[in-house]
Amino acid sequence: MTEPRHEPTPMSAPPHLDAPPHALQPPQAAAPAAPSEGSVAGAPIAALSIRGLAKRFGEKIAVDGVSLEVPAGSFFGMVGPNGAGKTTTLSMATGLLRPDFGTALVHGVDVWARPLEAKKLMGVLPDGVRLFDRLTGEQLVTYSGLLRGMDRDVVGTRVSELLAALDLEADAGSLVVDYSAGMTKKIALASALIHAPRLLVLDEPFESVDPVSAANIRGILESYVASGGTVIVSSHVMDLVQRMCSHVAVVAGGRVLAAGSVDEVRNGSTLEERFVQLVGGGHRTEGLEWLRTF
Numbered sequence: 294m295t296e297p298r299h300e301p302t303p304m305s306a307p308p309h310l311d312a313p314p315h316a317l318q319p320p321q322a323a324a325p326a327a328p329s330e331g332s333v334a335g336a337p338i339a340a341l342s343i344r345g346l347a348k349r350f351g352e353k354i355a356v357d358g359v360s361l362e363v364p365a366g367s368f369f370g371m372v373g374p375n376g377a378g379k380t381t382t383l384s385m386a387t388g389l390l391r392p393d394f395g396t397a398l399v400h401g402v403d404v405w406a407r408p409l410e411a412k413k414l415m416g417v418l419p420d421g422v423r424l425f426d427r428l429t430g431e432q433l434v435t436y437s438g439l440l441r442g443m444d445r446d447v448v449g450t451r452v453s454e455l456l457a458a459l460d461l462e463a464d465a466g467s468l469v470v471d472y473s474a475g476m477t478k479k480i481a482l483a484s485a486l487i488h489a490p491r492l493l494v495l496d497e498p499f500e501s502v503d504p505v506s507a508a509n510i511r512g513i514l515e516s517y518v519a520s521g522g523t524v525i526v527s528s529h530v531m532d533l534v535q536r537m538c539s540h541v542a543v544v545a546g547g548r549v550l551a552a553g554s555v556d557e558v559r560n561g562s563t564l565e566e567r568f569v570q571l572v573g574g575g576h577r578t579e580g581l582e583w584l585r586t587f
């Protein structure tokens with residue numbers, strides 16, 4: 294177990310997928326995981342520990358050796374430009390997409406070697422994954438709870454509370470297929486929360502969500518973290534991440550450019566300024582003359 298990272302870390306050159314360094318192990322060859330509770334040799338066990346995750350789609354290297362330590366009890370933001378590899382990384386880290394190389398441990402449990410145990414510890418809001426959308430919202434969240442082996446009465450109570458908290462009570466009986474994008478996001482979030490997991494991994498949870506619901510969701514997540522849970526969110530909204538998160542990783546081109554506490558990473562600038570510095574690029578306004586002809 295490596296120490297949780299607290300420094301903003303320009304990462305060392307990541308591995309090439311056709312020539313992985315010895316540190317990269319195929320997931321099936323991962324060492325037996327440490328127990329999920331407590332600590333190893335005095336070092337606290339990270340809520341999520343990602344080591345050397347890599348994924349190629351054909352010629353495209355989507356994730357190029359990502360390593361991250363997400364401290365337990367942190368509110369961790371993952372930011373990066375479109376196509377940076379955030380969704381691919383989080384999908385591999387949560388057992389949705391098999392990595393080509395690397396490992397992911399949730400509270401010390403190897404996600405790919407011990408998936409059932411690891412998945413009990415996690416609630417996941419994936420990006421763009423189909424829901425059972427011929428169920429009503431209420432049925433979908435209830436189903437998620439029962440699938441987790443929860444007591445039916447407990448599920449009933451929690452479903453009511455979640456639907457109220459996410460302002461979905463009036464639409465509880467409507468089919469999810471008829472929900473708006475924001476409502477779909479919220480019902481998927483309720484499904485991820487129902488079993489009170491220790492780690493929540495939320496891919497763009499605020500996308501399409503109205504400001505009132507977003508504030509409600511933020512409140513739910515902040516009190517969840519205050520009570521010891523860990524949240525990982527990917528987002529494009531730097532201001533939100535700066536205000537909401539304790540830690541952040543900046544990802545681009547399938548690599549981690551910096552990671553640490555938000556204050557360490559932004560280093561006196563705003564997170565947005567630091568992001569632009571790290572990721573590069575800028576405004577490109579040349580061309581498009583045809584848009585300036587009026």
Ligand SMILES: Nc1ncnc2c1ncn2[C@@H]1O[C@H](COP(=O)(O)OP(=O)(O)OP(=O)(O)O)[C@@H](O)[C@H]1O
Nearest residue numbers: 350353354355373374375376377378379380381382
């Ligand atoms: N199933 C796939 N097949 C082929 N290429 C893929 C696939 N999934 C992702 N990619 C590619 O991998 C790269 C990383 O994609 P990913 O969705 O992880 O980025 P992202 O950081 O989540 O982007 P965004 O912020 O736009 O959601 C992109 O170039 C994308 O086109």
